[in-house]
Amino acid sequence: MKAFHGTVIHSLTLGEIEILEDTLLVVADNGRIELVEPRVDRDEVPALLQARGMTTQNQDGDEGNIHYLARTQFLVPGFVDTHNHAPQWGMRGLGQGLHILDWLDRITFPHEARFADPAHARRVYGRCVAGFLQQGVTTASYYGSRHAAATDVLADVCFEQGQRALVGKCNMDRNAPDTYRDADTEESLRDTEACIAHVRAVDPEGRLLQYVLTPRFAITCTPELLRGLGDIAARSKKSANGTTGHDHPEGMAIQTHFNEAEQEMASTRALFPEFRDEVELYAHFGLLTPRTILAHCCYATDSELDRLMRLGCGVAHCPVSNMTVGGGFMAAPVRTFLDRGVPVGLGTDSGGGFSSSMLDAMRQAIVASNAREVQSKGQLKGLTIPEVFHLATLGGAKVCGLQNKVGTLEVGKEFDAILVNADPALPGVMTMVEEEDSLATVFEKFVMTGDDRNIEQVFVRGRLVKS
Ligand code: GUN
Ligand code: FE
Numbered sequence: 001m002k003a004f005h006g007t008v009i010h011s012l013t014l015g016e017i018e019i020l021e022d023t024l025l026v027v028a029d030n031g032r033i034e035l036v037e038p039r040v041d042r043d044e045v046p047a048l049l050q051a052r053g054m055t056t057q058n059q060d061g062d063e064g065n066i067h068y069l070a071r072t073q074f075l076v077p078g079f080v081d082t083h084n085h086a087p088q089w090g091m092r093g094l095g096q097g098l099h100i101l102d103w104l105d106r107i108t109f110p111h112e113a114r115f116a117d118p119a120h121a122r123r124v125y126g127r128c129v130a131g132f133l134q135q136g137v138t139t140a141s142y143y144g145s146r147h148a149a150a151t152d153v154l155a156d157v158c159f160e161q162g163q164r165a166l167v168g169k170c171n172m173d174r175n176a177p178d179t180y181r182d183a184d185t186e187e188s189l190r191d192t193e194a195c196i197a198h199v200r201a202v203d204p205e206g207r208l209l210q211y212v213l214t215p216r217f218a219i220t221c222t223p224e225l226l227r228g229l230g231d232i233a234a235r236s237k238k239s240a241n242g243t244t245g246h247d248h249p250e251g252m253a254i255q256t257h258f259n260e261a262e263q264e265m266a267s268t269r270a271l272f273p274e275f276r277d278e279v280e281l282y283a284h285f286g287l288l289t290p291r292t293i294l295a296h297c298c299y300a301t302d303s304e305l306d307r308l309m310r311l312g313c314g315v316a317h318c319p320v321s322n323m324t325v326g327g328g329f330m331a332a333p334v335r336t337f338l339d340r341g342v343p344v345g346l347g348t349d350s351g352g353g354f355s356s357s358m359l360d361a362m363r364q365a366i367v368a369s370n371a372r373e374v375q376s377k378g379q380l381k382g383l384t385i386p387e388v389f390h391l392a393t394l395g396g397a398k399v400c401g402l403q404n405k406v407g408t409l410e411v412g413k414e415f416d417a418i419l420v421n422a423d424p425a426l427p428g429v430m431t432m433v434e435e436e437d438s439l440a441t442v443f444e445k446f447v448m449t450g451d452d453r454n455i456e457q458v459f460v461r462g463r464l465v466k467s
Contacts, residue, residue: 001026001027001028001029001034001054001065002026002027002065002066002067002462003024003025003026003027003045003049003054003056003065003066003067004023004024004025004066004067004068004069004075004419005022005023005024005025005040005042005045005066005067005068005069006022006023006067006068006069006070006073006074006075007019007020007021007022007023007069007073007074007075007439008020008023008025008036008038008074008075008076008409009074009075009076009439009443010076010077010393010394010408010409010410011386011389011390011393011394011408012394012408012410013390014338014387014390014391014395015384015386015387015390016386016390017386017389017390017440017443019439019440019443020036020038021038021039021439022038022039022040022041022042023036023037023038023039023040024036024037024040024045024048024049025037025075025409026049026052026054027415027459027462028462029462030462031414031415031461031462031463032412032413032414032415032462033409033410033411033412033413033414033415034052034411035052035411036409036410036411042068045066045068046066049066067419069419070421070423072421072422072423072424072433072442073419073420073421073422073423073456074419074420074422074439074442074443075409075417075418075419075420076389076393076409076417076418076420077138077393077394077406077407077408077409077416077417077418078136078137078138078139078393078406078416078417078418078458078459078460079135079136079137079138079139079358079392079393079396079418080137080138080139080140080345080346080392080393080395080396080397080399080400080402080406080407081132081137081139081140081141081346081347081348081350081358081361081396082141082293082295082314082316082345082346082347082396082399082400083141083255083293083295083316083318083347083348083349084132084137084140084141084142084143084347084348084349084350085142085143085349085350085351085352086124086125086128086129086142086143086144086145086154087111087112087115087121087124087143087144087145087150088108088111088112088350088351088352089124089125089127089128089131089350089351089356090111090124090351091107091108091111091351092350092351092353092354092355092356093351093354094107094351095107095108095325096324096325096353096354097324097325098325098327099261099263099326099327100260100261100263100264100325100326100327101219101263101264101267103325103326103352104176105177108351109176109177109179109180110177110179110180112145112146112170112180113145113177113179113180115144115145115147115150116147116150117150118147118149118150118152118153120150121145121147121149121150121153121154122153122157125150125153125154125157126157126161128157129154129157129158129161129163130161131356132163132350132356133161133162133163133458133460133465133466134452134455134458134466135356135357135358135359135452135455136358136418136452136455136458136466137163137348137358138163138164138406138416138417138418138458138459138460138465139163139164139165139166139396139397139400139402139406139416139460140158140163140164140165140166141165141166141212141253141255141293141316141347141400142154142158142165142166142167142168142212143168143170143214143216143255144167144168144169144170144195144214145169145170146169146170146171146172146180146181146182146188147169147191148169148191148192148194148195151167151168151169151170151195151198152195152198154167155167155195155198155199155202155203155209156202158208158209159202159203159208159209161465162208162460162461162463162465163208163460163465164208164209164402164406164416164460164461165208165209165210166209166210166211166212166253166255166400167195167199167209167210167211167212168195168211168212168213168214168253168255169191169192169195169214170214170216171188171192171213171214171215171216171220171221171225171229172188172215172216172220172221173185173187173188173220173221173222173225174220174221174222175219175220175271176220181220182225185222185224185225185228188225188228189225189228189229189232192213192229192232193232195211196211196232196252199211199246200246203245204244205244205245206244206245206246206247207245207461208245208460208461209245210245210246210248210252210253211246211252211253212252212253212254212255212293213229213232213233213252213253213254213255213287214254214255214256215229215254215256215287216256216257217256217257217258217260217264217268218256218268218271218272218278218281218282219264219267219268219271223272223285226282226285226287227285227286229254229285229287230285230286230287231286232252233251233252233254233286233287233289233291234251234286236248236251236252237249237250237251237252237289248291248401250289250290250291250312250401251289251291252291253291253292253293253400253401254287254289254291254292254293255292255293255294255295255316256282256287256292256294256295257294257295257296258278258282258294258295258296258297259278259294259296259297259298259299259300259304260295260296260297260298260322260326260330261296261298261326261327261328261330262299262327262328263326263327264326265278265299268281277301277303277304278304279303279304279307279308279311283307283311288308288311288313289311289312289313290311290312290313290401291401292311292313292314293313293314293315293316293345293399293400294308294313294314294315294316295315295316295318295347295349296315296316296317296318296321296322296330296332296349297315297317297332297337298322298326298330298331298332299330300333300336300337305336305337305340305342306340308342309340309341309342312343313342313343314342314343314344314345314398314399314400315332315334315337315342315343315344315345315399316345316346316347316349316399317332317334317337317344317345317346317347317365317368317391318346318347318348318349318352318353318361319331319332319346319361319364319365319367319368320348320349320352320353320354320355320360320361320364321349321352321353322349322353322368323353323364323367323368324352324353324354325352325353326352329371331368331369331371331372331375332368333372333380334365334368334369334372334383335369335372335373335380335381335382335383336380338387343395343398343399344391344395344399345391345392345395345396345397345398345399345400346358346361346362346365346388346391346392346395346396347361348360348361357451357452358392359447359450359451361392362385362388362389362391362392362447363388363447363448365383365388365391366382366383366384366385366388369381369382369383370382385444385447385448388447389447393407393408394407394408395407414460414461414462415459415461415462416459416460416461417458417459418455418457418458418459419455419456419457419458419459420446420450420454420455420456421454421455421456422442422445422446422450422454426453426454427453428450428451428453428454429449429451430445430446430449430450430451430453430454431445431448431449433445
């Protein structure tokens with residue numbers, strides 16, 4: 001058991017943050033939050049914990065398992081990164097400004113091809129997962145490379161380092177170089193089944209890991225491959241019995257790139273002229289379900305939006321890569337998604353774009369939405385700080401199907417959390433906190449100007465994964 005006493009900040013509904021002062025938060029040994037009680041005097045803490053059967057002193061006689069937070073420290077839910085390419089960790093920042101298909105051919109595919117070597121995967125993925133944990137990403141939805149062995153390594157590394165993750169082998173059986181393509185549809189599907197089995201073997205109860213079906217995008221997948229993956233999703237729904245984290249009533253998670261850029265959309269239309277748009281295409285192959293995470297969605301017609309809402313698909317909004325890689329300045333219509341009830345989370349899309357920070361994703365989401373506000377002559381309002389914070393936490397959890405487990409710091413949820421330290425004496429560049437600042441002001445300063453130096457500790461399922 002562990003306990004914290006101090007400020008807790010989270011967002012239960014879009015646009016609102018709840019600031020709980022002098023809160024006693026208790027985490028049970030199973031990693032679940034057992035108590036969240038605001039307005040408790042510090043002096044009352046030991047007695048309250050003892051009444052719950054918690055020993056409040058360790059052998060040295062100090063209160064070792066109670067963490068009393070300072071005025072500049074507070075707990076927030078861990079960040080949920082809904083779109084992340086683990087094998088791109090070592091190429092972040094490269095090829096900015098290239099159109100998407102050129103960026104894939106010139107920078108990304110040669111780079112990802114190196115993951116044919118599992119030892120290379122071990123080296124890069126170790127750094128990648130540690131790097132995201134350091135920045136407070138407690139859950140990530142990862143695209144692996146196309147290689148089954150390297151993707152198994154990615155699942156192993158997430159589990160070892162204690163990160164909650166959706167992990168998928170990237171499926172791509174055409175329109176990629178011979179050096180980086182699944183040999184054929186059968187191999188692609190066989191490797192997928194093998195990776196699914198590996199993820200289940202590593203974490204049989206699905207406490208941290210889930211498999212996510214990962215057709216890269218329609219351009220690199222034959223219709224047979226898309227159909228085969230849709231069939232796996234349908235079978236997983238039929239066989240789901242809800243007894244483990246792998247058995248979701250809506251079936252296995254699915255992720256792909258969707259309506260990202262004009263070059264990509266034109267190429268998709270040329271390859272699949274029989275479909276009116278990408279919603280029709282992916283729906284035809286059984287790939288649009290309430291477990292689907294659609295990255296980008298920079299363009300969406302009214303009819304596409306209506307259908308996405310009815311299908312229950314979520315959007316991974318990746319504003320940093322949308323404005324730097326892909327071709328053009330793509331500001332996805334996030335306000336419209338929210339108004340229409342389409343679930344939205346934020347993604348770093350690391351390594352597209354220049355940043356692997358969810359704080360940057362939040363800030364850039366504000367920038368992108370401001371651009372949309374101007375473009376729409378004020379009709380689509382820009383996003384606020386509480387809104388982007390919600391998207392980075394509970395919003396992302398919903399998109400990943402994890403809203404009952406994480407995303408807020410409520411009793412019954414698993415303790416995936418960040419201990420923020422905004423002490424101006426720390427090394428760092430966050431806007432300095434002043435004596436007279438309210439907690440809301442300290443929070444705002446952190447979201448807009450803090451970085452991983454202000455992320456003092458990170459917990460996943462109660463386990464300390466950064467200190
Ligand atoms: N579309 C297909 N693959 C990718 C990728 O790796 N990154 C981005 N941003 N778009 C893609
Ligand atoms: Fe991507």
